[in-house]
Amino acid sequence: MRSARLTGVQAALGAALLVGLSACGSGSKEATTAQADDRADGTLAAALSDAPGMTTVTTALKSTGLSNVFDGGAAYTILAPDDDAFGALGAAGTDLQQPENSAAMAAILRDHILPGYLTVADIDAALKASGGRPVKMKTMGDTEVSFIREGDVLVVSTPDGARAKVEGNGLGASNGVVIPLDAVLRKLSAGDGAA
């Protein structure tokens, strides 16, 4: 059994952890200290909006209309680039947050969304089963992502060469998981600061 159902106490602890993380408000790193399978009772959309260092992606999901997807019953996992990751895109990151570029932002975010409830522990289990070879997951875009452990670091990459490090163990919600990343998984053109 991979993940026992939360008892009421455990759920409360998970919620308290999220509140605590929100209270920190000092950047994305704190968001990564959550333990695997911490899970809040709220939806993925709520968990994301409460997570520190995720303002850009939360706002982007709302502005593109995608946030509603994560308020429903279907399960998704969001590979969520933190605010610093969008900042690292430079002008491109700024442009993408403009209303006239919401379709482009939606296309990029779509490549960060995986089907189902997928924890870092699940990824590690799959890597163990594969003998350390990369494991792949389909996205809601037209691509796959690959996970691999490089030392202690869990790295996710895309076929176009974009790479990001997974920050911590993620945040669970009733209908999905947020896995923070330190970079945006889209190989934008050179000169824009993209990964």
Add this chain to the structure above:
Amino acid sequence: MLIRFVTTAAAIALAAVAVNADPGKGNGGDKGNGGGKGGGGDHAGQVHAQADHPGKGGNGKAKSPDDAKPGKSGKSAQGDDRGALRDNSGEGRGGAKNADKAQSRNKDRDDVRFVRDDERGERFDDRGGRGERFSWASLNRREVVEGCPPGLAKKNNGCLPPGLAKKRDDDWREGYDRPDWWGMTGYEGRYSYHDGSLLRLGSNGSILGYLPLLGGALSPGQMWPSFYAPVAVPDYYQDYYNLGSNDGYRYHDDALYSVDPQSQAISSIVALLTGDDFAVGQRLPAGYDVYNLPYSYRDEYADGPDANYRYSDGYVYQVDPKTQLIQTVIELLT
């Protein structure tokens, strides 16, 4: 969410009568994939009526002409073997049909059995299908919308291109004018992004049509392009994604939208889909290496030496760990 049920299929006889306790649902006559809900004319789906499902035929394999159309790479349009042996009576397979259940479908499916096995899957196909057979690819309409996009049409200037051909002045948009940048492959011709759509340009620069984009022309508040007619998805998906009335949702490019039936304005983006085809007896599609079951189902369906489980688009698939062949399809009902 509640787990309704799954039965490993191998032991269930092929000749078993598919039981459906919802004789009034009518997927065949009025909303089959090839039927009269708009999807038929657009998709020319071949409907294999289900004699065992009174009023519920029509979810048969819908071979779409879109097989040959542009689409997302790696997503085949071959038929799906999703078959349903439903018994809403709570008496197990073969229970009595109960017309009353048609009115309480959403709350009274505690003993749904959704069964396929790797042998019966194909034979169901040969028989014209006893269970639900559905592929998102059958709904795909990735043709360019004919005419002028709404934003340009409002300008009433004859749909003149707004200086589209000029070189983008920033690097990150390199490739931005190509459909593949947006995850749409196989399109030929010249395109240019404008205001939430990719404009299809003629050789003289005129606008031939457009591809509306998720989060752009296809976002809340925008009008649904009538070119993409309503489609009917199986009841299960309507329930799972809470799609509401048949005229209140639309599908395009692996996304489900809610629309206002009167105004046709998009209310929300309801769901994103992989659109992957899963068929009992066939290999699990690529890209499902990691256990990903929704939280509420993990106790019930944990990976083990005899079976792995993977989730996609509202279903759980039981997979043989050694062969990677899909053994069983499991419905998850809310």
